[in-house]
Structure formats: structure tokens, C-alpha cells
Amino acid sequence: MSEIPRKAVQRTAKLATLPIGVAGRVVGGWGKRLTGMSSEQVNADVTAKTAEQVFAVLGQLKGGAMKFGQALSVFEAAVPEEMAAPYREALTKLQTAAPPMPTRTVHRVLAEQLGSAWAKRFQEFADEPAASASIGQVHKAVWHDGREVAVKVQYPGADEALNADLKQLLRFSRLVQAIIPGAEVKPLLEELRDRMVEELDYRTEADNQRTFAKAFDDDEHVLVPKVVASAPKVMVTEWIDGTPLAAIIREGTREQRDLAGLRLAEFHFSAPSRSGLLHADPHPGNFLLGADGRLRAIDFGACAxxxxxxxxxxxxxTRLALDKRSDDLLELLRNEHFIRPGTELEGEDVLNYLGPFVEPLRxxxxxxxxxxxxxxxERVGDMRKPDSRTGRxxxxxxxxxxxxRVTLGATGILCQLDAEVPTRSIVARWQPGFDD
Known part of the structure; x- marks a missing residue:
């Protein structure tokens, strides 16, 4: 058996342990109920242990499973505190950590992508990876002209891994849905599957990054590293330094939290108008805060x-919901197909559902x-509540x-940061239709 299929089988075997482990805990939960534990205590216990196993398994994987874990990591802030504790650290690790490739494999990919004399293009090249991503890892190097650069090298067999992992994870989407209330897990997985072909070709990511770098060139608030060279499975960009948002979430000062939140919100809402693209992979591993107060944005493989x-x-x-114009809001939603033909909804019910989401703009x-x-x-995820019925x-x-999904992800990061942000002025400036 070749190395790539063998690893695919190993990944599948790890993923397959998830439903078995969950089933065992559910049975154990029934037993605890018989001994007098309340259903709330049992449910919290089962959920926490399920979450711990899910993200422990995802943390060992690359490909689609790791990418899915990264996407879910921004929803950690939505999980009740008593359930979040067992796996918060595992979620954070998914943003940057994965087992490294052997050095000989890295060199082989570089030779295939940059030519047999690839080493001559660098003054220095660190064989030990500086960071890892869902389908590749990053090495620090010095380009032949003296610039410090980041070299992203794709894992061999990443395409097979993505396909295999996402097929398996689609089967288990209901399990993960149970521990991430409010997250639409299956559509998220299907979206990741649909977009992964683009991300597998680093030339597409390089084109996206060039567009962002041009749009934010010399910007006072955002720094996008320039692309130096690109190939289908290798990309070289300028090296950047900064404090990862994951570190600020964990131990940042109040000033760092608020500044990181401000810069992230500005970037999220302004990028489409400025570049024609939306950075569609919002998790803390893709953003850093520099000593100069500018946000560093990386990883442009997924863009809308x-x-x-x-x-x-x-x-x-958003404006109609903010102004509580329920009838106009209902008419707009019907005209724009947010309400299916034949579905009966009251304007007040829709306003009650959407109103709290625009609270950051009041x-x-x-x-x-x-x-x-x-x-x-909890409000939209509890099927016993009216807002949940309206949402469905x-x-x-x-x-x-x-x-x-991207806006929800960015909001999740802001909540992890515990940031106070002037959201209203940012939305008023960059969101068309809000102040028309």
C-alpha cells in the first residue's frame, strides 16, 4: 500500500471512532440518569466529553478534517462556558498546528514546483516548519534578493485527503451540530467541499493575495504581505511578524483586544468595496496584530x-431591522427570496428573530x-423557542x-477577543444600503 492511501485509511479510521465514542457516552449517560443524576448534568457531561473527543481527533488530522476544525473554531465563543473548557485549547491548536512533513518530502515538492535548482533561489531556507495550515505548511526563508519570505508547501496527496475527510465528516455532521449550537454544520461542510478545488491550486490563492495586497498597499490599518513567487503547490510571500489573534484571545491586554477587534471589523467590511473580494476563511490563525497597530492578514485561498x-x-x-420596520422588512425578505413561496410569517416574528443580531449597531x-x-x-438553536421556529x-x-458564514465567523472572533468595537460607524461607511 502506498504512503498516501495508507494515510487516508488511517484518517478514515480515526474519524470512524467518533460516532462509536459518542454512542458509548450516550449509553453511559442513560446509566447515570438511573443513578439519580439530572438530565441537565448528564447532557453537559456527554456534550463536553463528545467535544473533547471530536476535537482531539480533528487535531491529529490534516486535509478536510483540520480545515473543518479551523472553521468550527470561531464558533467556540457560542458554546456555554461549562462545555467549552474541555476543548477550547484543542480548537485553538487547530488554527496553526499539524504534524510536519519530513524534510525530504518538502525538498521533493520544492524541486517539483520551483525546479531542481530551487535552493539557488534562496539565500537561506529553514527545513523546520514555522507554522502549518490545513493543506500545507510554512517555512521561513531568505529570498535571493535578501527579503525574508514565507514559503507555503502543500502536503502531497492533499486533494485525496480533502475528499476523503469531507465525505466522512458529512456523515458525522449531526454529531458536531449537537456540540456547536447555532452553527449550520452541514452547509458549512458542503461549502468547504465545493471550494476546496480552488484552494488546492496556490496560483489562485496568489492571485487573490496580489489583489488584496494592491488594494491595501501602504494602508494605515491593514498589512497584506506581497506575493514573491507562486506555483500550483508552492507559494512564496513576504514574511510578516505580529502577535496572533489566538494569543491575544488567550492573554491579550484590553488595549490589544479592542484594537484587534477594530482592525478585524474594518478589514471584514471594507475589503469587498476596496478589492472586490471577501476574505472567506475567518479564524484567529489567519490574523496577527503588529507592533505598529496594523492587522496582518494571511491565507487567501478561500475568497468570495x-x-x-x-x-x-x-x-x-439591517437598517429595516434596526429601525423596527417589520412590514417593510417582511416585504424585502419575500422579494429577495429569504422567505420561500407559500411560507406564512408575521412581520413581528421576523423582527423579533433578526432584531438581536443588529444589536451591535444600536x-x-x-x-x-x-x-x-x-x-x-441558545435563542435560535432551542427548538422550543419562537425565534428558533422563525429561523427554520x-x-x-x-x-x-x-x-x-464569514460574517458569523468574524463575529465569533470578536466575541473571543471580548472586544469593544465602533461597529456602527464601520458598517455605515462600508455596507451599501445601510445609510442610503
């Missing part, structure tokens, strides 16, 4: 093409907290799916 900027409809919808600043996001997740009656048109 928005040549006209963010859709005007979203701005109008005042000049808003303090994003885990508690606030947990409340939103609404439809998200396909063209808005990625924007919705």
Missing part, C-alpha cells in the same frame, strides 16, 4: 468574489462577549451563504 462590494440588500435589511460602540453570542446561539422558516439564498 464580490465585484460590486457587499450586497446592498444586506444593508437595507449604539456607537458594542462590547462583543462570549455571553452575548451564547445567548444568540427563513431561507438563505445561495449567493448569501458564504457572506453569512
Amino acid at each position: 468574489r464580490l465585484p460590486d462590494g457587499l450586497p446592498r440588500t444586506l444593508g437595507v435589511m 449604539n456607537e460602540t458594542f462590547k462583543f462577549t462570549r455571553k452575548w453570542l451564547q445567548g444568540q446561539a 422558516s427563513l431561507n438563505l439564498p445561495p449567493q448569501y451563504l458564504l457572506i453569512h
Whole structure:
């Protein structure tokens, strides 16, 4: 058996342990109920242990499983504190950590992609990886002209791994849904699967990054490293330094938290208007805060093409919800296919559902907290609550799916940061339709 198929089988075997382990804990939970433990205690215990196993397994994997774990990591803030503790650190590790490739494999890929004389293009090249990503790892080097550079090298067999992992994870989406309340897990997986072909060709990522770097060239608030060279499975960019947002989330000062939140919100809302693209992979591992106060953005493999900027409809919808214009809001949602034909909904019900989501825009600043996001997740995730029933009656048109997921992901990071952000002024400046 070749190395790549063998690893694929090993990944599949690890993923296959998930439903077995969950089933065992559920049975154990029934036993605890018989001994007098309350259903709430049992459910919390089962959920926490399930989460611990899910992310322990994902943390050992590359490919689609790791990418899925990275995507889920931004929803950690929505998980109740008593359940989040067992796996918060595992989620954070998924953002940057994966087992490294052997040096000989790295050199082989570099030779295949940059030519047999690849080493002559560098003054120095560190064989030990500086960081890892879902489908590749990053090495620090010095380019032949003296510039410090980051060299991203794709894992051999990444395409097979992505396909195999995502097929398996689609089967287990209900299990993960149970521990991430409020997250639409299956559509997220399907979206990752649909976009992975683009991400496997680093030339596409390089083109995206060149577009962002040009749009934010000499920007006072955002730094995007320039692309130096690219090939299908290797990309060389300028090296950047900074404090990862994951570290600020864990131990940052109040000033760092608020500044990181401000810069992230500015980047998220302004990028479509400035570049025609939306950075579609929001997790703390893809952003750093520099000593100069600028946000460093990396990893542009997943981008949404928005040549006209963010859709005007979203701005109008947000404004109507903010102004509590329930009838106009209901009419807009029907006209834009957010409500399926034949579905009966009352304007007040829709307003009650959407109203809390626009709370960050009611005042000049808003303090994003885990508690606030947990409340939103519970409100829309508890099927016994009216807002949950309203949410299930609404439809998200396909063209808005990625924007919705990215905005939710960015909001998750803001809540992890515990940042106070002038969201209203940022949205008013960059979201078309909000102040028309």
C-alpha cells in the first residue's frame, strides 16, 4: 500500500471512532440518569466529553478534517462556558498546528514546483516548519534578493485527503451540530467541499493575495504581505511578524483586544468595496496584530468574489431591522427570496428573530462577549423557542451563504477577543444600503 492511501485509511479510521465514542457516552449517560443524576448534568457531561473527543481527533488530522476544525473554531465563543473548557485549547491548536512533513518530502515538492535548482533561489531556507495550515505548511526563508519570505508547501496527496475527510465528516455532521449550537454544520461542510478545488491550486490563492495586497498597499490599518513567487503547490510571500489573534484571545491586554477587534471589523467590511473580494476563511490563525497597530492578514485561498462590494440588500435589511420596520422588512425578505413561496410569517416574528443580531449597531460602540453570542446561539438553536421556529422558516439564498458564514465567523472572533468595537460607524461607511 502506498504512503498516501495508507494515510487516508488511517484518517478514515480515526474519524470512524467518533460516532462509536459518542454512542458509548450516550449509553453511559442513560446509566447515570438511573443513578439519580439530572438530565441537565448528564447532557453537559456527554456534550463536553463528545467535544473533547471530536476535537482531539480533528487535531491529529490534516486535509478536510483540520480545515473543518479551523472553521468550527470561531464558533467556540457560542458554546456555554461549562462545555467549552474541555476543548477550547484543542480548537485553538487547530488554527496553526499539524504534524510536519519530513524534510525530504518538502525538498521533493520544492524541486517539483520551483525546479531542481530551487535552493539557488534562496539565500537561506529553514527545513523546520514555522507554522502549518490545513493543506500545507510554512517555512521561513531568505529570498535571493535578501527579503525574508514565507514559503507555503502543500502536503502531497492533499486533494485525496480533502475528499476523503469531507465525505466522512458529512456523515458525522449531526454529531458536531449537537456540540456547536447555532452553527449550520452541514452547509458549512458542503461549502468547504465545493471550494476546496480552488484552494488546492496556490496560483489562485496568489492571485487573490496580489489583489488584496494592491488594494491595501501602504494602508494605515491593514498589512497584506506581497506575493514573491507562486506555483500550483508552492507559494512564496513576504514574511510578516505580529502577535496572533489566538494569543491575544488567550492573554491579550484590553488595549490589544479592542484594537484587534477594530482592525478585524474594518478589514471584514471594507475589503469587498476596496478589492472586490471577501476574505472567506475567518479564524484567529489567519490574523496577527503588529507592533505598529496594523492587522496582518494571511491565507487567501478561500475568497468570495464580490465585484460590486457587499450586497446592498444586506444593508437595507439591517437598517429595516434596526429601525423596527417589520412590514417593510417582511416585504424585502419575500422579494429577495429569504422567505420561500407559500411560507406564512408575521412581520413581528421576523423582527423579533433578526432584531438581536443588529444589536451591535444600536449604539456607537458594542462590547462583543462570549455571553452575548451564547445567548444568540441558545435563542435560535432551542427548538422550543419562537425565534428558533422563525429561523427554520427563513431561507438563505445561495449567493448569501458564504457572506453569512464569514460574517458569523468574524463575529465569533470578536466575541473571543471580548472586544469593544465602533461597529456602527464601520458598517455605515462600508455596507451599501445601510445609510442610503
